[in-house]
Structures are given as C-alpha cells and as structure tokens.
Amino acid sequence: MQGVLPTQCRDFMNKQYWQRFFKKIKKEGQQNEFFEWYGNYDSYNHLFKKYIKMEDNVFHAGCGKSLLSEQLYDNGICKNITNVDYEKISLDQMRKRSENKRPEMSFQCMSLTEEINIQSEQFDVILDKGTLDAIFPDEETPQVNTYLANMLRILKKNGKFIIISLLQEHILKTLLQLQVNIQIYECIIEKSKLYPFFIVIDKSEQKSIQFYQLQKEVQILSIKQAQEIIKKIQLQNHFVTSIHKLRQSQSFTLDIWDNNNKQTPRYKLDIYDNDDSKILLQKTCGCFIVPQGREQSFLFGTEQGHKELIKQMKMSRCVIARMNPGHKFNNMKQVQQELSEPMKQLIPKGCTNIPCPFLTDGDEIGEKNIIFEADDCIVEELNIDDIKYRRLIIKSALDLIQSEAKIINKKVDNSYLDFEAYVAIVAGLAFNKAKEVLILGGGVGLLSRFINEHFGVKVTNIELSEDIVNVAKTFFDFQNTDSETLVCCDALDYVDQTLECHQYDIIIVDINASQANQLSPPKQFLSTEFLNKLKTLLTPQGIIIINVLDSQKELTQLPWDLYYSRKCENEINEIFYLINAQKEKKQIDGKEIDVIDKGLLDTITQQLKESRVNFSKGKWDNSMNLANEIDNIKLKHPVFKTQAFQTQDALLVQDGEIINNRKEFYQEDLKKVQKKKHNRRRKN
Numbered sequence: 118m119q120g121v122l123p124t125q126c127r128d129f130m131n132k133q134y135w136q137r138f139f140k141k142i143k144k145e146g147q148q149n150e151f152f153e154w155y156g157n158y159d160s161y162n163h164l165f166k167k168y169i170k171m172e173d174n175v176f177h178a179g180c181g182k183s184l185l186s187e188q189l190y191d192n193g194i195c196k197n198i199t200n201v202d203y204e205k206i207s208l209d210q211m212r213k214r215s216e217n218k219r220p221e222m223s224f225q226c227m228s229l230t231e232e233i234n235i236q237s238e239q240f241d242v243i244l245d246k247g248t249l250d251a252i253f254p255d256e257e258t259p260q261v262n263t264y265l266a267n268m269l270r271i272l273k274k275n276g277k278f279i280i281i282s283l284l285q286e287h288i289l290k291t292l293l294q295l296q297v298n299i300q301i302y303e304c305i306i307e308k309s310k311l312y313p314f315f316i317v318i319d320k321s322e323q324k325s326i327q328f329y330q331l332q333k334e335v336q337i338l339s340i341k342q343a344q345e346i347i348k349k350i351q352l353q354n355h356f357v358t359s360i361h362k363l364r365q366s367q368s369f370t371l372d373i374w375d376n377n378n379k380q381t382p383r384y385k386l387d388i389y390d391n392d393d394s395k396i397l398l399q400k401t402c403g404c405f406i407v408p409q410g411r412e413q414s415f416l417f418g419t420e421q422g423h424k425e426l427i428k429q430m431k432m433s434r435c436v437i438a439r440m441n442p443g444h445k446f447n448n449m450k451q452v453q454q455e456l457s458e459p460m461k462q463l464i465p466k467g468c469t470n471i472p473c474p475f476l477t478d479g480d481e482i483g484e485k486n487i488i489f490e491a492d493d494c495i496v497e498e499l500n501i502d503d504i505k506y507r508r509l510i511i512k513s514a515l516d517l518i519q520s521e522a523k524i525i526n527k528k529v530d531n532s533y534l535d536f537e538a539y540v541a542i543v544a545g546l547a548f549n550k551a552k553e554v555l556i557l558g559g560g561v562g563l564l565s566r567f568i569n570e571h572f573g574v575k576v577t578n579i580e581l582s583e584d585i586v587n588v589a590k591t592f593f594d595f596q597n598t599d600s601e602t603l604v605c606c607d608a609l610d611y612v613d614q615t616l617e618c619h620q621y622d623i624i625i626v627d628i629n630a631s632q633a634n635q636l637s638p639p640k641q642f643l644s645t646e647f648l649n650k651l652k653t654l655l656t657p658q659g660i661i662i663i664n665v666l667d668s669q670k671e672l673t674q675l676p677w678d679l680y681y682s683r684k685c686e687n688e689i690n691e692i693f694y695l696i697n698a699q700k701e702k703k704q705i706d707g708k709e710i711d712v713i714d715k716g717l718l719d720t721i722t723q724q725l726k727e728s729r730v731n732f733s734k735g736k737w738d739n740s741m742n743l744a745n746e747i748d749n750i751k752l753k754h755p756v757f758k759t760q761a762f763q764t765q766d767a768l769l770v771q772d773g774e775i776i777n778n779r780k781e782f783y784q785e786d787l788k789k790v791q792k793k794k795h796n797r798r799r800k801n
Contacts, residue, residue, distance in 0.1 A: 153183055153185070155246060155281050155283070155306065155309075155311055155313040156281075156306035156307075156309060156311075156313065157185070157188070158184070158188035158189065158192070160304065160306050160307070161281070161304070161315060162194075164302060164315050165189065165194050166194065168242070168277050168279060168317055169194050169242050169279075170241075171193065171194070171195055172195075172197075172241075173197070173241035174197050174199075174239065174242070175189070175195050175197060175198045175199065175240065175242045175243075175244060176198075176199050176240040176243045176244065176268075176271065177198055177199065177200045177201065177244045178201055178229055178243055178244065178245045178248050178268065179201070179202055179229065179245065179246075179248030179251065179252075180201060180202050180208070180211065181202055181204065181207060182207045182211060183246060185244070185246055186198045186200050187214070187215060187222075190215075190221075190222060191219075195242075196219075197221055197222075198221070198223070199223050199224075199225060199240075200222065200223070200224045200225070201224075201226075201227055201229065202226065203226060203227060203228045203229070205226045208226050212224040229248075229252070229264050229267055229268075230252060230260035230261070230263050230264050231263060232267070233267050233271075235267075235271050237271060238270075238272065238273045238276075239271050239273070240271055240272055240273060240276060241277070242276060242277050242278075242279060243268050243271070243272055243276070243277075243278045243279065244279050245268070245278070245279065245280045245281065246281040247281060247282070249261070249264070249280055249282050249288060250282050250283055250285070253287070253288055255287065256287045261291065265295070269295075269320065272320065274320055275319065276319065276320070277317055277318070277319055278317070278318040278319070279315070279316070279317055279318075280292075280316040280317075281304075281313050281314070281315055282313060282314060282316060283311065283312070283313055283314070284301075284313075284314045284316070284347055286344075286348070289343070289344060289347060290344070292316065292318070293326065293340045293343060293344070294340075296324060297318050297319065297320055297324065298318070298319050298320075298321050298323050298324055298325055299316065299318050299325075299326050299327070300317040300318075300327045300328075300329065301314055301315075301316050301317075301326070301328050301329065301343070301347070302314060302315040302316075302317075302329045303329065303330050303331045303350060312350075312351070314347070326338045326340065326342075328347075330346070331374075334380060345635075352369070353369060353370070353371065360462065360463060361465055362465065362466065363390050363397055363400065363433055363434060363465045363466075364390050365390060365391070365392055365394060366390065366392040367389075367390040368387070368388060368389045368390070370385065370386065370387050370388070371385075371386045371388065371459070371463075372384070372386075373385075373386060373455075373456075373459050375444065378444065380443065380512060381441055381442065381444070381495075381512055381515060382515075383440075383441060383444050383455070384438055384439065384455075384456065384459075385438070385439045385441055385515070385516075386437070386439075386459065387423065387437040387439075388435070388436050388437075388463060389423065389427050389434070389435045389436075389437070390433065390465075391432065391434070391435070396431060396432070396433055397433045398433075399433050400433050400466075400467045400468050400469045401431075401433045401434070401468065401469055401470045402432055402433060402434040402436070402460075402463070402464050402465060402470065402473045403430055403432040403434075403435060403470075403473055403474045403475075403476060404437075404438055404456060404460055404473060404475050404476065405426060405430060405435065405437050405438065405475075405477065406440075406449070406453070406456070406475060406477040406482070407438065407440070407477075407478075408477060408478055408479060408481065408482055408483040409440055409446065409482055409483030409484070409485045409499055410483045410485065410499040410500070410501040410506065411478065411483070412516075412518075413518055417437070417439070419689065423437060430476065433465065434463070434465050436460065436463055438452075438456055440452065441515050442487075442497055442508070442510040443495045443497075443510070445487065446482055448481075448482065449481065449482050452482055453475045456475070457472075460473055483499060483501065484499060484500040485497055485498070485499040485500075486498050486499070488507075488592065489588065489591070489592060491584045491588075492512075492584070493512055493582065493584060494509060494510060494511050494512060494519070494582075494584055494585060494588065495509075495510040496509055496510075496588055496592050497510065498524070505523070505524040505525075506521055506522065506523055506524065506535075507521070507522045507524050507529070507592060507593070508520065508521045509521075509560070509561055509585070509593075511629065514629065517629070517666075518536075519560055519561075519585075520560050520561045520563050520593070521535040521536070521563075522535075522561075522593055523535070523738075529563070529566075529594045530738075531566050531567060531570050532567075532571075532736065532737045532738045533737070533738040533740075533741075534563065534564070534737075534738075536690075537685045537686070537690070538664050538685050538690035538692060539563070540741050540743065540746055541683040541685060541692040541746060541749070541750075542564065542625060542627070542692055543564070543567065543743060543746075544683065544732075544743055544746040544747050544749075544750060545623065545660065545662040545692065545694050545750075546568065546572055546574075546623065547724065547725050547728030547729065547750075548623075548694060548696070548721065548728075549622055549623070549658045549659065549660065549724065550622075551574050552574060552575065552622055553574065553576075553577075553620075553621050553622055553623075554568060554574050554575070554576045554577070554621060554622065554623045554624075554625065555576075555577050555579070555621040555623070555624045555625070555654070556576060556577070556578045556579065556624075556625045557579050557608040557611070557612075557624070557625065557626050557627065557642075558579070558581075558608065558626065558627040558628035558638070559579055559589075559604075559627075560578075560580060560585060560627070561585060561588055561589035561592075561595060562578055562589045562593065563593065564625070565578045565601055565603070566595070566601065567737070569600055569601045571735055571737055575600045575601070576600070576602075577602050577604065577621075578601075578603040578604065579606050579608050579611045580603060580604070580605055580606075581605070581606070581608065582605075583605050586603055586605045589603055590603075608628060609641070609647070612650050612651065612654065613650070615654060616650060616653055616654070617653065619654065620654055620655060620656050620659070621654055622655075622656050622658070622659050622660075623659060623660055623661075623662060624651050624654060624655065624662070625662045625663075625664075626638055626642055626651075626661065626662070626663040626664065628642055629666075636665075636666070636667055636671045636672060637664075637665065637667075638663070638664075638665070640671075642663075643663070643665075643672065643675060644676070648661065648675070648676060648677060648695070652697065655697050656697075657697065658697065659697050660695060660696055660697060661693075661694075661695040661697075662692060662693070662694055662695075663675075663692070664690055664692055665690065665691050665692070665693060666689060666690050667689070667691070674754065675693060675695070675754070678698050678713065678755075679695075679696045679698040679713060679717075679754065679755070680693050680694055680695045680696060680754050681694040681696070681750050681751060681752055681753055682694065682750070682751065682753035683746070683749050683750050683751070693753065694750065696717070696721065698713055698714075698717055699713075699714070699717075718752075725750070728747060729744050729747045729748070730744075732744040732746075732747060
C-alpha cells in the first residue's frame with residue numbers, strides 16, 4: 118500500500134486527499150478498491166451482534182468506500198443504515214452498488230465537522246470506524262468538538278456510539294472527559310500491524326469506564342488507570358510489530374495467558390536485546406526460567422539484577438520468564454513446552470542458535486501450592502531450600518509480594534521479616550522509646566506482630582481490604598489482643614476520626630498503590646495536608662516512617678522540614694523517617710530562613726547510638742542485623758553542604774539546604790577584614 122497512506126496526519130482532513138486516495142488505489146490495480154481501515158466486518162462481528170439490533174436506526178459516520186454497511190446488511194445485523202461522507206464521488210459509487218440490492222440503506226453527502234441538519238435523538242446506533250482518527254489527527258483540531266457534539270446530539274438517549282479507533286493519547290483523553298458511560302475493548306486484527314480498540318459510548322446516567330482486555334475479565338477503571346493500561350498495551354503492540362528485529366538495548370515485556378484463567382497471566386516475559394554491539398551481531402537468543410520463590414531476589418527481581426543476568430547469558434536477545442502466582446506448574450519440562458511456542462515468536466531474524474536454549478538456576482522449578490484465592494488476592498505456599506514460606510499476592514500487582522512469612526511447625530515464625538524494607542522500618546524504632554505505634558496499611562500483620570513481640574509496643578493496624586483482614590486471621594495466625602489490633606478501615610477516614618483523640622510515638626505508612634509501577638503510597642498519603650494531620654497524632658518526640666516504592670522516580674522531595682532515609686539495596690524501596698522538629702523563622706538578608714535547633718540532631722545521634730546497643734541484644738532471626746541497619750540511616754533533608762554548623766547552635770535552612778556558612782555568622786570577621794582594607798587604602 119506504499120504511496121496510498123497519507124504522508125502526514127493533516128492529509129486526513131483534506132477532501133482532495135481522499136479523492137486522490139481512491140483513484141490511486143484503483144490505478145495501482147489493487148485487488149480490492151474498497152478500503153477497510155482497521156479491519157473488516159469479520160474482525161468485529163461478535164461485538165456488532167452484541168450492540169446492534171435488527172430494528173436499530175444506524176448512522177454510519179464517514180463511511181467512505183468501506184463495505185462495512187453492506188456486510189452488516191447482508192449478514193442480517195441491521196437494515197436501516199444511513200451512510201454519510203463528505204466525498205461525493207465515492208459516496209455515489211457506493212450508492213449505486215446498493216440501490217437495488219439493499220433498498221433500506223440510504224446515503225447522504227455532508228461534512229460532519231460542521232453543524233448538520235439532522236433531528237436530535239434520531240439514531241439508535243452511530244458507527245465510526247476510523248473517522249474520529251481521520252478528523253482528529255492531533256490536539257490542534259477544534260473541528261473534533263463539533264463532530265462529537267453532532268454525534269451525541271443525534272444519538273438517542275439509550276443509544277450506542279460505536280467508535281473503532283487506535284486511541285491515540287489525545288483521542289483517549291478527549292473521550293474519557295466526555296462524562297459518559299464508556300466501554301473499551303482491546304482488539305487484534307489478523308495479519309495487520311494496526312491494533313485498534315472498539316469503544317462503545319452511551320448517554321445513560323451510569324458513568325463508568327469499563328475495559329475489556331484480551332483474555333481478561335472486565336475491569337472498572339479510573340481515567341488515570343485507563344490511560345495507563347491502554348498506553349502499556351499500545352507500547353507492547355508497537356514492539357510486537359517489529360519483534361523480530363534486534364535493536365541495541367531494546368527491552369519490553371509480554372504477558373502469556375492461559376485460556377483457563379482470565380484474571381492473571383500465566384507467564385511474564387521480560388525481553389532484552391543486549392547493549393553490547395558485538396554480542397548483538399551474533400544473533401543468538403535464549404530463555405532463562407526464574408525458579409518459583411526466587412522472583413524477588415536481586416538477580417531476578419530488580420533491574421540491576423537483570424543486567425547482571427544478561428551479562429552472564431551472553432545472548433543477543435535474552436528472555437527472562439517468570440511463572441506468575443495463581444497458576445500450577447508441575448515440572449520444568451511442562452514449563453519449557455508451554456514457553457516453546459512464545460519463544461518461536463520472539464526469535465530474532467537470522468537467529469543462529471535455533472532451537473533456543475532454556476536456562477535456569479538448578480534443575481527444578483521450585484515447589485509451590487495455592488492454598489487460597491479471592492477476587493483480589495492469592496495466598497500460596499512454596500519451599501525454598503527446604504524452608505516453607507507463605508505469601509500473599511495482590512492480583513493487580515503480581516510483580517510485588519505483599520507479605521511473606523516463614524512457616525515453622527505450621528505456624529508463622531514471628532522472629533523473621535523477609536523484606537529488607539520491613540527491617541529498615543523496624544530500625545526506625547531506634548529514634549525513640551516508643552510505647553504505641555500506628556500502622557496504616559497493616560496487611561496481614563507480620564510487621565505489627567514482630568514489633569509487638571520483640572519491642573513490647575502496643576500496635577494498631579489499619580487495613581482497607583476486608584479480604585486481607587480475613588486472610589491475616591485465617592492463614593497468618595493474626596489474633597486481636599489488648600496490645601495488638603487489626604482494624605478494617607480506610608486509612609484516610611481513620612486519621613480524620615482520630616484527630617485530637619489519640620497520639621502515637623510512631624506512625625508507619627505502608628500503603629501500596631492499586632496498580633503495579635505506581636508510586637506507593639499514593640500521592641494523597643504524601644501530601645502536605647495529610648502529613649500535617651499525622652503530625653497532630655504524634656507525641657512531641659514522635660516520628661512518621663514511610664515506606665516509599667517509586668520505580669518511576671516521581672517523588673523528588675517530601676513536604677517536611679527534617680527527615681532521614683534508608684535506601685534499600687536489594688529492593689527499590691526507600692524508607693523515610695520524618696522527625697517531629699520544632700522550627701522558627703528568621704530574616705536574613707531580607708529572606709525568611711527556617712531555624713532548627715542543632716541540639717535536636719545531637720539528641721537524635723545519641724539516641725541512635727544507644728538504640729544500636731539495645732538492638733544488638735534482640736532475639737530475632739540471625740539473618741536480620743538490626744544494629745547494623747541503624748548505621749544505614751542517613752540525614753536526607755535538609756541537604757547538608759557545609760561543616761560550618763559544627764560550631765553553631767542552630768541549623769539555618771533555605772530551599773532545602775543548610776546554609777550556616779552565610780556571612781551572617783562571620784559578620785565580626787568581615788568587619789575586621791573590611792577595616793584592614795580601609796586602613797591600607799588610607800596609608801596608600
């Protein structure tokens with residue numbers, strides 16, 4: 118089709134372009150002069166049957182020379198179809214094709230981006246196959262507002278506006294802001310490099326966004342979630358179209374689904390093309406199968422670990438395959454057989470080592486059993502090096518383990534914390550001698566129980582999910598006591614209800630985002646307003662500890678005056694320790710400066726030293742060295758850039774930096790220097 122498709126987006130808006138377009142197809146002797154944007158009737162017949170009835174009055178917007186209306190008519194989907202386009206020559210040709218065969222079909226020539234003379238609420242269905250994309254090539258196209266207003270006006274109250282579109286970012290944004298009920302279907306067109314979406318809009322009072330992803334159950338999404346999921350699919354599809362080409366440092370991710378499970382993909386494949394040009398020229402390919410239970414280790418669960426693994430494999434293309442929670446895998450042979458077909462699709466052009474080898478760490482895939490599954494979570498048990506572990510996985514974030522416990526004699530081992538982030542959170546207890554702790558995002562209570570049992574601290578856990586609360590009690594041995602409780606409640610509501618009623622020595626925020634790769638905790642829990650509310654719940658020496666997971670580098674600074682942090686080495690988490698510091702304001706050089714008592718830092722340093730001694734005596738698992746963990750806690754904000762404060766009584770902070778080396782502190786010395794210079798001038 119070279120020379121037929123437009124060279125630039127704005128050609129879609131040009132009437133002369135479409136006249137040349139159809140002439141060129143005919144002249145070049147194409148087998149079929151009837152051009153079908155984004156597939157034909159067969160690509161969508163199951164959806165047409167679902168949303169179009171025989172008695173419906175259908176308006177086909179921008180019909181062009183598509184055979185879609187004829188196929189809807191001939192297949193008995195509907196008869197009363199009004200075909201509309203602004204290119205008269207092609208419209209007349211289509212009219213002649215149907216005037217005898219399809220008497221109930223009609224044709225009208227008009228521009229839909231101008232005001233149209235059609236009665237309001239006249240049509241049951243409006244059909245747009247590629248027209249919106251043609252009318253709306255970029256954001257600077259005001260005509261699209263007229264077009265959409267026309268379509269929604271002539272659509273009946275309970276009618277359906279069906280749009281088949283590539284859903285470019287600006288188009289998706291516009292549709293999602295219409296404040297209508299919208300259903301979006303992911304589609305695949307056979308033997309096509311285009312990946313359109315099938316959208317159904319109605320004007321019903323219900324306003325929601327429903328997304329039907331291939332092989333998955335319907336999802337109810339927010340605008341942001343819809344934008345993120347569709348963008349991810351579009352990026353994935355972009356790579357699929359050129360998947361056989363090796364490109365230096367190219368990487369992408371694919372999900373492999375099982376027809377028997379529409380909730381979670383069976384495998385996740387991370388595909389990497391080597392960044393070494395010499396290795397790339399070898400055109401080799403291999404697949405590394407991650408053993409079950411090792412997904413969160415440094416080598417298999419982090420970006421840096423993947424880079425190390427790629428170096429070890431020395432392949433032009435490396436595929437790292439992970440077996441997802443919620444699925445049963447019998448043995449390595451079964452896994453290799455199931456991955457053989459996807460690997461054939463991923464082999465680069467000219468590959469020199471077919472069949473591609475499967476590699477793994479050891480001979481076995483690891484033993485794993487699903488012991489519970491709900492709508493939003495999975496509990497599974499697995500053996501790693503003859504030790505049994507029990508895990509909680511949230512289905513919306515399969516890459517993350519929400520909780521993991523070591524099981525000894527069928528009971529949770531309360532002396533063990535698996536996550537480096539949890540160990541760093543517990544190290545935060547070194548800042549004060551806490552008697553009462555609040556945990557927002559309590560999960561199944563593993564962190565709570567460790568703190569309660571080993572530090573004798575009263576702990577209140579707040580957990581939003583009722584399913585997780587039930588899982589905590591059924592599978593993780595949690596029991597409410599006088600010193601430890603797990604409450605099913607929204608954290609925001611709990612904080613509002615507790616203001617001025619109670620105070621805590623430590624408040625821990627450990628709240629996960631609803632989707633993978635999003636900032637955790639969500640931004641509302643890191644806002645100035647929310648943190649100030651937490652501050653009112655603190656005792657005078659209290660602190661706030663926040664577990665932040667920020668894979669997209671969204672967080673630059675917390676709205677807090679003084680805080681420390683600990684960056685986890687083997688995880689992407691960073692733990693922040695917010696100090697309840699008292700500050701004053703001071704005017705220096707006409708600017709307002711924050712003043713923090715330097716004695717507070719000295720007190721904190723001394724407190725951490727004392728706690729280090731006490732932490733070395735703890736009776737917890739030997740793998741956790743909490744005393745050494747304290748040494749990894751460093752001052753994060755304000756940024757320290759001078760040693761001058763060592764001799765001062767206060768920290769002066771401006772724009773997040775300590776500025777104690779300003780001339781204000783050396784005013785007397787400056788006066789002496791200036792006096793010496795003045796005396797020299799007089800002598801000269």
